[in-house]
Amino acid sequence: MKKPMKKTAKKKEGKVNLVVKEETELLDFLLNQKVKSSRNSIKSVLSRGQVTVDGKVVKQFNYTLTPGQVVKIEDNKAAQKQSELVGMSILHEDDHIIVVDKEAGILSIAAGHQKEMTAHRQLNIYAKQENPNNRIFVVHRLDRDTSGVMLFAKSEEVKQKMQQNWKNIVKERIYTTLVEGDVKEEAGKIESWLTENTKSFKVHSSPRDNGGQHAVSHYKKLRSNGVTSLLEVQLETGRKNQIRVHMADIGHPVVGDKKYGSTVNYMKRLGLHATTIAFEHPTTGEVVRFTSPVPKVFYTKTK
Template sequence: MRKNQKNEPKRKADTFLHTVKEPMELLPFLLQTMAKSSRNSVKSILTRGQVTVNGKMVTQHNYPLQPGHTVAILTNQAALKESVLDGIEILHEDDDIIVITKDSGILSVAAKDQHEMTAYKQLKEYVKESNPYNKVFVVHRLDKDTSGIMLFAKSEDIKKKLQENWQEVVKERLYTTLVEGNVKKDQGKISSWLTESKTFKVYSSQVDNGGQHAITHYKKIRSNKNFTLLEVELETGRKNQIRVHMEELGHPVVGDKKYGSTVSPIKRLGLHATALALVHPRTGELMRFHSAAPQNFSTKLK
């Protein structure tokens, strides 16, 4: 493998890092380090806020640089992610899949209001920016008020491979859940059959009533007399599974009025998809993605 030459920039993810060797103004420095780019494109990158000096965004053309300063240039593709995506962030992207983390309040797919920007619509627009023929396909969903990790496919073939082999492909699905009350057991398992009513509410039964069998594992992280923070792992992935099982446990997810909650201390649903581990549908590589739960999940336990 060729060794990195002294005058070559270091690269960190989607950012090129340059160390200033001698005093000069920022624009001339960028024109020098980005010699293959036109003057206008370099000025545009600077104007769009894609340049930082020692971690601080700078748009001033004549900003004075000194030896030892670190100049970071965000690539156009990375800047595009930041500019067109609202309420979602891309954790991983390759030729086959896109893994994102979404905020609470963002719909995964369908919306009654056709103008509402769902996670799917935003990714659809994003992939078309590089090629108008590119597409994105929904693999699974999160409730609107649930935040965290979602997986999308970039072809119908990959979507089918993922969905048809979901139990074999997905090795781990973890959620961080804030529930009402003090859960006494340190860990437990909930197994039941779930059926959905005509009013779209899911009900749990301890006997097989023809519904979908659902298994949820939970582990206590910490608690006080009012709330408990749980790590929840899905053995099956049914609609509203965690929400229904937490109600059955007697400790509904906070903010979940539909399934028994009477309080909303964090002004949202206390449910976050924290980790997803899967076997890549093309390469066979085991990949694990993590999205930290919102900080306010923990503040209620202090």
């Protein structure tokens, strides 16, 4: 009688994840992890864009790693596919969802008949390289000038399931925002009712229930230089332009947000970044959490 064959763990193509335990340079880390046998072969992997750190492609061999960062090694084919994405990178992908890190200036989805290369359009092209029948669906959006974590589904069924249960499945949505002025309170709660003017596309806030959408934001101050303040904002509800309107409500509009009262634009972009999203995975039910590093310029403007 033949002995049953032993099952061996199969390494998923393009999914080698390594967690950094101590501060070190990227090349030394990859050598210690035995990714390749020589310094030159590792440099080749780096130059081809096969290495990402916390979702961002890094080609610099002396890049400094810090504890807790995740280094991912893609196969060359996967790296080539991802390198074609402009203004965004993939943080996570499985059979049901894609989580991306979007840069400021990239539109989430086209409005009307626009032909712009949006995040959604790029991901559709990316998915069809695997199978021409593949389609990508937007689960939630970010404003063009807001950067950070954004979620897409790989089927209409998953999209509907997540959107219809969004309030229950989303466990955490955190943004980092740079606002005008010195926010005096260390933490606070902002609550109002929001309505949108369909002609100006501007959202208006009321402290009383006027039939609009109820919106609640919680913030805490991270740092301030007296001219600008850096805040972490946690959403209790997720309404259109909610953070932008609520920051204006407390007299500290988001830097660069002329629409809601900002008079300065230090960064030539909106001072708003989607840092974290945590939610129940649509098929496993497991709570998964994805983060995007806050752009360094947010910190340099509050020194």
